[in-house]
Amino acid sequence: MNKAVPKNENREPLVRIARRDSVSPGKKIGIRAASIVLALILDALFIVVVTGLNPLAVYAEIFKATFGTGLRFMWMLRDMAALLCIGVALAPAFKMRFWNIGAEGQVLMGGFATAMCMMFLGQKLPTPVLFLVMVIASLAAGALWSFFPAFFKANWNTNETLFTLMMNYVAIQIVAYATNILRGQASSLGTINMGSKIGWFPKLFGYDFTLNILIVAVLTAAMYVYLKYTKHGYEIAVVGESEKTARYAGIDVKKVTIRTLLLSGAICGLCGFIIVAGNKHTISTNTAGGDGFTAIIVAWLAKFNTFYMALISFLLIFLEKGAGQIASTYGLNEYISDIISGIILFCILGSEFFLNYRMIWRHREEKGGAAE
Amino acid sequence: MEDAIRLVGITKTFGQVRANRDISLTIRRGEILSLLGENGSGKTTLMNILSGIYFPDSGQVFVGGREVTIASPKDAFDLGIGMIHQHFKLVDVFTAAENIILGLPGERRGRLDMKAVEDKVRKICDRYGFDIEPDQKVYEMTVSQKQTLEIVKVLYRGADILILDEPTAVLTPQETEKLFAVMREMKKDGHAVVIITHKLHEVLSVSDRVSILRKGEYIGTVDTKDATELSLTEMMVGKKVTLDIERPAPENLVKRIEVKDLNVMGPEGVPVLKNVSFEAFGGEILGIAGISGCGQKELLEAVAGLTVPMAGSSITFFPPEKEDRPEQLVGRSPREIKEMGVHLSFVPEDRLGMGLVASMGMADNMMLKSYEKGSSFFVEKKNPREVAEKVKEELAVVTPSVSYPVRRLSGGNVQKVLVGREIAAAPAVLMTAYAVRGLDIGTSYQIYHLLNEQKKKGVAVIYVGEDLDVLIDLCDRILVLCAGQVTGIVDGRQATKEGIGLLMTKIAREDDGHRHLGHTEPGSENSTEGGAAHE
Known part of the structure; x- marks a missing residue:
């Protein structure tokens, strides 16, 4: 034996990582709580060292950004609803391992269809009919935008990631073109039906955005049931896991692919409707505002479980609002406030690792060299 | 003979599963050691510990008499231990030489002398x-x-202790013989x-010695x-066993399937089935x-409707x-x-790729072929759960629960789920292909028993198998396919291995004989001959 033997030949590695089989609920809560505590400590250090502010006061501001007033809370819910809605829309596609990253464009097309209905049909149709037309138009527009990539994928196995991504730019250009035509050189259409408020969501229970939130809450629950308890949901799971298995089970993979993507795109379109009719009352290339991409993170982190998606969208929006609030209250550089909220996000997401894996530290150093 | 490796008291657990318990074992230079055991007996785990993929919970490893720690595959390589895994670890678009040097440090800094590498590879191949x-x-x-390449890869890295994990599972009998010859050569070189x-x-x-795990x-x-x-x-099973497959006499034969002039075109436009009738x-x-x-x-897929046969084909x-x-x-x-009641269970090479959904439990997998029953929009989960419990009990499937992902079950249990469903x-009509592929003896016999039970119930069982001995012991009639044609249908009770072997290669031999004649089409003539053999 003239082999080179590693120098540390008789030492167990310092730490080994092993997968956990299951975690007790108590431990889960413990790990999550520890991650939040760690985040607060790290953030406190950062705040003191970099800004010289009192960390507790900063935390209070972050908290107040969402929970300070009823109105702020509604704003948070409104933004959370928009993000969650897209996440819900992506869930069936992602579960089928169809990487639909075209939500941004699908939302935009839904919003565009809604805005056009508000502008051109607003005066002509009675309100209930107008809303019906707006919903149908937005569903159809979103579904159309996801139909093309799905159709090509199902028939010729094209790459859906590139295809859906490119469709975003087409949607953006269409909206830019339309606003240009309708409003000269302006980049936005301005508020549609400002005076008459035709096609706007009505106030419910005293708030502007109650309807947005209710629609998304119903969608979230419905999608959960759809994925978990229906035949369609079962087919989606099988196709996502293995197309071969699906084929052997007699599932029509083409049909399921197209049907699922139509649903995904349609809900994205509906989200555009909610954003335009229920919040912004205008259309611009910025209407989706990047939520179509953020929602990919939401859907992934939640492993396509729509209720977890609600929690994650809440966390993201809560931190976003908090970062904005401390930036304005203390006159902080935006990047600093983003770092502060980023540290919290990092720790909370990082705790997932410790939920799935455990560390085994070296425990038998005393045995060194005991070769019989 | 010199001890190459000595394992003392190796224990490794995964969650609640104890894969290895206090195992002590010696591997010697200049000999071939077989590690024998049923599925899930811990053979692969033990060897993965040696090759640095797993780290034992406790126990000692001695290489060449010195206690060592193998914390990574690199450590294992440095000690001269090379493992050839069941599933190849190769980059498809790379050449053999590129795969071999993948992950190795360069000889001289910043330069890669591909020619020297190729020469060295050639030398090993010639040897x-x-x-x-x-x-x-x-x-x-x-x-x-590909398997040969895996072997060259570890030899190139200077391994003198070679571990082969079920190397013959993917090989034909001829290739297996060749592999064994290579193993004997290595033994002669003083490798373990x-x-x-x-x-x-x-x-x-x-092998020279056999170590058994259970x-x-x-x-x-x-x-x-x-x-x-x-x-x-x-020793493997832990109790007395009989290695005879029962074969009850067929009773009340009723014609279930009649295939006539079945022709199927492959994806490359080459016929894969020619005038098959039975x-x-x-x-x-x-x-x-x-x-x-x-x-x-293709034959089974055509009957199951997964492949579209050419015009003129008839399956009644x-x-x-x-x-x-x-x-x-x-x-x-x-x-x-x-x-209609024609079922196919095909066990592919990777066991899970077709037929089962890896991340789902037994219960959800049971409904894979029945979930669409009924007009409700929702799936009915109670019945599949009951079926799963029944299959689990009757086939003795080892799983913590019927909702435990089948991906985490051992290969034998996965197959029981597949066939059981x-x-x-x-x-x-029950068609099974490779139902015992990769299964240990105990489970294989269980599956033969299940198929016999079906036969006694009057089911028409079609069994595609690899092991001729089993086919001859289990089947009433044996249809032999060669290059997409039926070269004979023989009585299982009178068939010999040699006779079937000849039918299996009939067309290749005839082709050799007729090559200069150009297009000879022995298909139709052969299938009539097959039919005649049956009468």
Whole structure:
């Protein structure tokens, strides 16, 4: 034996990582709580060292950004609803391992269809009919935008990631073109039906955005049931896991692919409707505002479980609002406030690792060299 | 003989599963050691510990007499331990040489002397008579060549302790013989060779000593010359067993399937089935023999509706109780055919790729072929759960619960789920392909028993198998396919291995003889001959 033997030949590695089989609920809560505590400590250090502010006061501001007033809370819910809605829309596609990253464009097309209905049909149709037309138009527009990539994928196995991504730019250009035509050189259409408020969501229970939130809450629950308890949901799971298995089970993979993507795109379109009719009352290339991409993170982190998606969208929006609030209250550089909220996000997401894996530290150093 | 590796008290647990319990074992230079055990007995885990993939919970490893720590595959390589895994770890678009040096530090800084690498690879190939070229791309290689490349890879890195994990599972008998010859050469060179397997005749023909594991525990080591198939099986299973497959006489034969002039075109435009004609009866087991890739899979897929046959093909199904109203299966969807009671369970190489959804539990997998029943929009989960519980109990599937992902079950249990589901559907025709692929003896016999039970119930069983001995012992009639044609249908009770072997290669031999004549089409003539053999 003239082999080179590693120098540390008789030492167990310092730490080994092993997968956990299951975690007790108590431990889960413990790990999550520890991650939040760690985040607060790290953030406190950062705040003191970099800004010289009192960390507790900063935390209070972050908290107040969402929970300070009823109105702020509604704003948070409104933004959370928009993000969650897209996440819900992506869930069936992602579960089928169809990487639909075209939500941004699908939302935009839904919003565009809604805005056009508000502008051109607003005066002509009675309100209930107008809303019906707006919903149908937005569903159809979103579904159309996801139909093309799905159709090509199902028939010729094209790459859906590139295809859906490119469709975003087409949607953006269409909206830019339309606003240009309708409003000269302006980049936005301005508020549609400002005076008459035709096609706007009505106030419910005293708030502007109650309807947005209710629609998304119903969608979230419905999608959960759809994925978990229906035949369609079962087919989606099988196709996502293995197309071969699906084929052997007699599932029509083409049909399921197209049907699922139509649903995904349609809900994205509906989200555009909610954003335009229920919040912004205008259309611009910025209407989706990047939520179509953020929602990919939401859907992934939640492993396509729509209720977890609600929690994650809440966390993201809560931190976003908090970062904005401390930036304005203390006159902080935006990047600093983003770092502060980023540290919290990092720790909370990082705790997932410790939920799935455990560390085994070296425990038998005393045995060194005991070769019989 | 010098000890290459000594393991003392190795224990490794995964969650609640104790894969290895206090195992002590010696591997010597200049010998071939077989590591024998049923599925899930901990063979692979133990060898993965040696190759640095797992780290033991406790126990010591001595290499060449010194205690060592193997914390990574690199440590294992540095100690001269090379493992050839069951699933190849190769980059398809790279050449053989590129795969071999992947991850190795360069000889001289910043320069890669590909020519020197290729020369060294060639030298190794010449030494052992390997038929791979260093500049050949992996995607152009056959399965056996890929395996050879894996062996060259570890030899190139200077390994003198070789571990082969079920190397013969993917090889033809001829390729297996070649591999064994190579192993004997290595032994002559003073290398230590470990082969993990559960094929007893291989153990007996190639190894010097056999170490047996059972349920994670070390049972013992015997010299191969003192061992017999029966003695090894008893050590492996832990109780007396009989290695006879029962074959009840077929009763009440009823014609269930009649295939006539079946032609199927492959994806490359080459016919994969030519004028195949045969009948299958309820109450018998019809075996299908042939070298792999001779149309077995396409034949079953055509009957199951997964492949569209060419015009003129006919597959007639005679439903139970309604034999006078036969149904034509060609042109029906897979779902319709399944609902008529014609079921297919195909066990692919990777076991999970077709037929099972890896991340789902047994219960959800049970409904894979029945979930669409009923008009409700929602799936019905109670019945599949009951079926799963029944299959679990009757086939002794080892799983914590019926909702435990099947991905985490051992290979044998996965196959039981696969076959159990088809049987639970109470089919009229049950087609199984490679039902015992990679299974240990105990489980294999259980599956033969299940198939016999089906036969006694009057089911027409079609069994595609690889092991000729089993086909001859189990089947009532054996249909032999060669290059997509039926070269004979023989009586299982009178067939010999040699006779079937000749039919399996008939067309290749005739082709050799007729090559200069150009297009000779022996198809039709051969299938009539096959039919005649049956009468």
